[in-house]
Amino acid sequence: MPEGGEAPRPANALKLHIPKPHARPGETPDFSDIDLPDPGEPPRPALNATHRDMRRHAYGLVRVLDMQGNAHGSWAPAIGPEVLLRGLKAMLLTRAFDERMYRAQRQGKISFYVQCRGEEAVAVAQTMALQHGDMCFPSYRQQGILIARDYPLVDMMCQLYSNAGDPMKGRQLPVMYSSQAHGFFTISGNLATQMPQAVGWAMASAYSGDVRIAASWVGEGSTAEGDFHAAMTFASVFGAPVILNVVNNQWAISSFQGMAGGEQTTFAARGLGYGIPSIRVDGNDFLAVFAVTQWAAERARANLGPTLIEHFTYRAGAHSTSDDPSRYRPAEEAAAWPLGDPIVRLKDHLIAIGEWDEQVHAAAEKETQETVRAAGREAEKIGILGGVSAHARESMFEDVYKELPWHLRQQRDEGGL
Amino acid sequence: MAVMTMIEALNSALDTVMARDPKVLTFGEDVGYFGGVFRVTENLQKKYGAQRCFDTPINETGIAGVAIGMAVYGLRPVIEIQFADYMYPAYDQLVSEAARIRHRSAGDFAVPLTVRMPYGGGIFGGQTHSQSPEALFTHVSGLKTVVPSTPYDAKGLLIAAIEDDDPVIFLEPKRVYNGPFDGRRDAPIQPWTKHPASEVPEEYFSIPLGKASIAREGEACTVLAYGTMVHVALAAAEDAGIDAEVIDLRTLIPVDIEAIVASVAKTGRCVIVHEATRTSGYGAELAALVQEHCFYHLEAPIARVTGYDTPYPHALEWEYFPNPPRIGAAMRAVMEA
Numbered sequence: 001m002p003e004g005g006e007a008p009r010p011a012n013a014l015k016l017h018i019p020k021p022h023a024r025p026g027e028t029p030d031f032s033d034i035d036l037p038d039p040g041e042p043p044r045p046a047l048n049a050t051h052r053d054m055r056r057h058a059y060g061l062v063r064v065l066d067m068q069g070n071a072h073g074s075w076a077p078a079i080g081p082e083v084l085l086r087g088l089k090a091m092l093l094t095r096a097f098d099e100r101m102y103r104a105q106r107q108g109k110i111s112f113y114v115q116c117r118g119e120e121a122v123a124v125a126q127t128m129a130l131q132h133g134d135m136c137f138p139s140y141r142q143q144g145i146l147i148a149r150d151y152p153l154v155d156m157m158c159q160l161y162s163n164a165g166d167p168m169k170g171r172q173l174p175v176m177y178s179s180q181a182h183g184f185f186t187i188s189g190n191l192a193t194q195m196p197q198a199v200g201w202a203m204a205s206a207y208s209g210d211v212r213i214a215a216s217w218v219g220e221g222s223t224a225e226g227d228f229h230a231a232m233t234f235a236s237v238f239g240a241p242v243i244l245n246v247v248n249n250q251w252a253i254s255s256f257q258g259m260a261g262g263e264q265t266t267f268a269a270r271g272l273g274y275g276i277p278s279i280r281v282d283g284n285d286f287l288a289v290f291a292v293t294q295w296a297a298e299r300a301r302a303n304l305g306p307t308l309i310e311h312f313t314y315r316a317g318a319h320s321t322s323d324d325p326s327r328y329r330p331a332e333e334a335a336a337w338p339l340g341d342p343i344v345r346l347k348d349h350l351i352a353i354g355e356w357d358e359q360v361h362a363a364a365e366k367e368t369q370e371t372v373r374a375a376g377r378e379a380e381k382i383g384i385l386g387g388v389s390a391h392a393r394e395s396m397f398e399d400v401y402k403e404l405p406w407h408l409r410q411q412r413d414e415g416g417l
Numbered sequence: 418m419a420v421m422t423m424i425e426a427l428n429s430a431l432d433t434v435m436a437r438d439p440k441v442l443t444f445g446e447d448v449g450y451f452g453g454v455f456r457v458t459e460n461l462q463k464k465y466g467a468q469r470c471f472d473t474p475i476n477e478t479g480i481a482g483v484a485i486g487m488a489v490y491g492l493r494p495v496i497e498i499q500f501a502d503y504m505y506p507a508y509d510q511l512v513s514e515a516a517r518i519r520h521r522s523a524g525d526f527a528v529p530l531t532v533r534m535p536y537g538g539g540i541f542g543g544q545t546h547s548q549s550p551e552a553l554f555t556h557v558s559g560l561k562t563v564v565p566s567t568p569y570d571a572k573g574l575l576i577a578a579i580e581d582d583d584p585v586i587f588l589e590p591k592r593v594y595n596g597p598f599d600g601r602r603d604a605p606i607q608p609w610t611k612h613p614a615s616e617v618p619e620e621y622f623s624i625p626l627g628k629a630s631i632a633r634e635g636e637a638c639t640v641l642a643y644g645t646m647v648h649v650a651l652a653a654a655e656d657a658g659i660d661a662e663v664i665d666l667r668t669l670i671p672v673d674i675e676a677i678v679a680s681v682a683k684t685g686r687c688v689i690v691h692e693a694t695r696t697s698g699y700g701a702e703l704a705a706l707v708q709e710h711c712f713y714h715l716e717a718p719i720a721r722v723t724g725y726d727t728p729y730p731h732a733l734e735w736e737y738f739p740n741p742p743r744i745g746a747a748m749r750a751v752m753e754a
Contacts, residue, residue, distance in 0.1 A: 137486075169523045178522040185489065186522035190513045196479050197514070200486025200494075207442065207468055207492070214486075226506065230479030237474055399520045400558050402527065402582045405627070405671035 019263055021256035025326060029336035036338060039063040040073020044291070047299050051272045058268040058278040061312060064287035067340060069348030077291040081355040087128055087286055088350065089364060090148045091120040091343050096368040097143070097153065098317075100376055101160055105174075105321045109384040110160045114175045116141045118316030118334065121286045121342035122217075122247055124148045129293035130215060135205075137185045137198035137216035140175050141247065149182045153375035163383030164390035171396075191222040195231035195244060202235075202242035202300070213300040215243040215293075220267050220310075221252025224260045232308070236274040241300035243293065244276075244308050247283065249315035254328035271308030283313030284342040287349070312339070421617045422609045423594045426568035427457045427533075430575035431495065433621050435465050438493065441579060442469040445480055445497030445533075454499055455535055455594060481507035481532070485515050488530040493579055501536035501588060502548045515584040516559030530584045531575070537645055537692050538724075539592035539602075539738055543731040549644075549693035549724065554586040555670045555702065561585045561626055562669040566593065566647040567614030570667060573624030581626060590644035600649035600740040629673035631680070635662035638686035638751050640744070641677060641703050643669065646690045650744055657745035659752065661688075669699055677703070678710045685716035686751040690739055695723040717754030720747040 022030040040063070042056040051058075064075050098115040105113040116123065123144030127136070136145050146156060158165030160174040168178060168186075178186035185201075188194060198216030205212050218228060223246055235242050246267045250257050260267075271278030277299070281292045289311065296307035316334040318325045325331075339345075350356035383390050397404060397412040404412075421429060434441045443458055449472040452459030461470040473480050477498055484494040498504045504511070515528045538547035554562045563578055563585055565571040571589070578585035592598045596607045609615035632647050637660040640650045647665045654661040662680050666672060681687050687707050689700040704719045722739045730737050 135490075167523060167525070168521065171523060172521050176521065178525045180522075180525050186518060186526055188514060188517075188521075190509060193482065193510060193514050196482025196510070197486035197489065199479075200483030200488075201490045202486070203483060204487040204490035204492050207487075208490070226478050227482060227510075230476045230482055233474045233476055234479045234483050399522075399524045401561070402519070406674060407671060 019256070019258035021258065021329070023330050023333065024328065025330055027330055029330045029333040031336060031338050034338055037061055037063070038072070039066050040075065044074040044295060047295070047302060048304055049277055051275050051277050054277050054279065055272065058272050058280060059266055060280065062279055062281040062288050062292055063285055064291060065285045065345055065349055069345065069352040071287055071349065075288060075291040077287055077294060079290065081350065081353065083128065084286070084346065084350055085355065087124055088343065088346050089368065090124045090144065091346065092365055092368045093371065094120045094124065094144045094147045095343065096365070096372045097147065097156070100372045101157070102321065104160070104376070109380070110174050111385055112174045113160065113321045114140050115317040116143060118337070118341060119247060119249055119283065119313050120144050121289050121346070122245070122283050122311045122313060125286045125289035126215065126245070126293045129290045130297055131212070133183060133212045134297070135183045135185065135198070135201050135212060135214045137194035137201070137214060138187060139191070139194065139217050139219060139222070139247070140187050140189070141219070142217050143175065143177070146177060146179065146182060146184055149184070151179055151182050151184070153372065154379050157375055157379035158382055161379060161382070161384045162390070163379070163385070165379065165382040169395055170389060170391045192218050192225035192227035194218070195227050196234060198244070199231050199235045199240045199242050202240040203238055206241055211301065213241040213243070213297060215245065217245045217247055219252055220246055220248035220257050220262060221255060221260045223267055223270065232271065232274040232276060235306035236276050239303070239305035241303070242306045243296045243300060244306060246308065246310045247313065248310050249313050251315050251319070251329065253319045253323055266310060268308060268310035276306050276308050278308040278310070280310040280312055282339050283311030284339040284345060286342060286346040314339070316341070418616045419619050420610050420615050421568045422596070422615070423565070423568045423571045423589070424455060424457055426572040426617045427575055427589065428459055428461070429617065429619065430572040431458065431461060432464070434576055434579050435461065435469060437621065440491065441493045441495065443495040443497070444471045444473050446473060446475055446499045448472060448497050453497060455591065457533070458497065477503055477507035478510055481510035481515070484530050485510060485518070485528055488528040489518070489526050493529050493531070495531040495533060495579055498532060498534040500546050501534035501550050502545045504534055504550065508553070511560070511584070511586070512557050516557050519583065520559060527582055528584045529582045531578045531587055532584070533587045533589060535591035535594070536588045537590045537592055538729055538734060539598060539645065541731065541734060544729040547729040549691065551588055551669055552693060552697060552699045555699050559583070560670065562588065563626060563667065564588045564590065564643040564669060565667060566590065566632070566644055566665050567597070567612065568609055569614040569617050570624060570630070572617050573622055574626070574667060576621065577623040577626050580623065585626070588644065592645045593648060597648045598645060599652035600738065601652060602735055624667070626668045627671045627673055629667055629676035630665045631662065631676070632665040633661065633663040635660040635684070637661055637684060638688060638748055639664060639680040639684045640688045640690060640748070641666060642690040643667065644692070646692060646739060649739060649741060650690050653741035653744035653748065656741045657748050659745070659748045661748055672706070674706060674710065677706065681707055681711040682714045685714050687715070688720045688722065688744065688747045688751055690722045690744055692724050692739060694726045695721060696726050698723055717751040720751050722747045
């Protein structure tokens with residue numbers, strides 16, 4: 001390049017496309033390009049539909065609830081209000097838990113936290129549509145799975161506090177839970193690695209003549225990882241009984257979904273190329289997420305293979321306690337999200353069908369907050385993250401291998417040096 | 418007992434374990450119908466069906482990731498990475514996942530996985546079919562790394578690896594798949610049939626991981642080697658007329674420190690041989706262990722004979738490959754120091 005400016009470019013010079021979000025801080029949130037079909041369209045396909053039958057499901061958006069809380073169409077799940085109330089309470093509990101633990105991080109009681117505000121319906125509705133023995137391979141934003149499966153809140157908090165009650169013995173960053181008993185695979189901080197593992201688990205279940213299926217979750221940003229491609233390829237080739245979920249919450253830390261290819265096509269549409277039936281669903285619509293998951297689970301149980309689900313939602317909170325979203329997106333963007341808030345929308349539906357009212361809701365909110373407070377007090381009695389670890393120094397040498405080899409024994413015993 | 422090549426012994430190990438344990442299954446690129454590009458899984462699909470021995474898409478990330486999921490479920494998968502040089506796409510799954518899952522879940526989940534990989538040079542494979550990546554695994558906590566050098570050991574160690582409850586990287590020295598190559602490339606090809614370690618039980622047996630063997634007893638100096646280099650070191654001792662004690666490490670992690678110390682304490686001199694590149698290679702760890710445990714027995718600086726810190730050169734393979742003259746020179750150097 002010559003000094004003092006750019007070299008002249010030919011008229012037919014090639015151009016590089018760098019994706020840019022519609023709005024950055026200081027700009028007005030703009031979701032005008034989001035096409036929202038009417039609830040009920042496209043309808044629920046037959047269980048044995050193939051990817052060829054599902055272009056509208058992959059490029060469109062499956063919705064059940066309208067924005068007034070009314071359910072529409074063939075996707076409306078045949079579930080009683082008691083199930084919906086259970087879902088609402090699990091979402092409320094998840095949010096109350098997040099709020100408290102976010103504050104705990106700000107108070108220096110834990111080192112790190114990840115909220116799922118705005119995405120509660122994904123983990124909670126899906127878990128409720130699955131069976132208890134089905135194995136979940138989540139990413140770090142599906143704490144709603146544990147809450148919906150009644151994992152003790154105190155144990156979750158002890159993991160966050162890395163205290164003496166941490167079932168993971170202080171080995172992992174907060175939110176990296178693990179509970180085989182609750183069908184919840186140990187969370188990895190690496191992205192998308194759980195996806196091929198879920199496919200393998202599902203293949204093992206089929207190999208063993210089991211009846212349990214697997215499910216996995218990944219953010220839309222992480223679909224760019226090779227592991228996602230590996231998972232889709234193996235799931236399709238071997239017809240694995242697995243549900244692969246892409247939680248498209250619009251943001252991967254500061255990178256908008258276009259940086260993962262969301263400008264060109266939907267994330268659900270990626271599944272069609274692998275021959276996998278794929279659905280894009282309103283991730284803030286509890287009923288739609290439940291229905292779509294139930295459909296996918298029924299397919300898997302009927303040996304019809306994998307399903308890809310894109311949950312179209314919005315990450316209303318920060319990525320984690322380590323980033324400030326007002327540095328990379330308009331502060332008003334979450335409120336402008338055209339599909340609202342999942343808790344409000346299920347609440348409105350329950351009110352619309354006469355099963356709930358604002359007073360009861362306010363009381364339920366208060367009750368979940370009290371439940372979380374009580375659990376918090378109990379967990380903090382066991383300990384908070386401090387200068388002195390609650391865990392014996394020797395414990396770090398355990399579980400590296402099933403049995404302690406000589407070199408680790410030697411390193412353990414070097415302690416006094 | 419039957420006379421087997423290393424390939425036949427590995428095949429026999431898989432056959433033996435698959436017959437005993439329905440939780441064992443094996444897969445990889447070309448592993449099923451064709452029986453693997455090196456024939457290690459030959460006839461297993463015919464015998465055990467396509468559910469237990471099958472081909473996979475060409476995606477090492479997927480092969481490893483899927484196998485981890487299966488192991489977590491409770492199976493004992495044995496995967497083949499067609500060449501060790503192809504393992505890099507799987508590296509994240511092996512290092513960040515397989516190796517860590519037991520620890521990060523505090524024992525809630527375990528990964529009894531065996532990863533077979535043909536490795537090493539001497540076959541004119543160029544830089545993508547000749548590498549020795551063992552140090553990339555021995556550096557990772559939570560993995561065990563095993564390298565057999567004979568058909569007998571290959572079967573016994575592979576069975577032990579499959580039965581181990583932790584992930585095991587099983588590196589197969591492909592240069593000695595069909596015969597005990599001693600590094601004298603102009604010498605007539607030796608078949609396994611003339612080697613005593615080609616006598617392999619057809620039935621079940623295993624060799625505990627973490628135990629070295631003495632390939633040649635000697636008094637003059639100790640040679641630490643594994644895989645193909647065991648045979649090259651034996652030839653070097655013979656050519657140089659040096660009464661070397663050649664230790665076949667067999668397992669690199671956890672390494673048999675007692676065998677190393679016993680030999681170096683006796684000889685006071687140590688030569689370390691491997692095909693892999695030198696800097697930060699496994700030989701560096703061996704040298705550190707020897708000086709930590711045997712410093713006052715050492716009569717001479719420890720010598721290393723290794724591949725060079727270059728990509729594996731195709732046309733210059735025999736300049737790169739550690740051969741008997743280079744090892745002999747190192748033996749003389751430690752003897753004369």
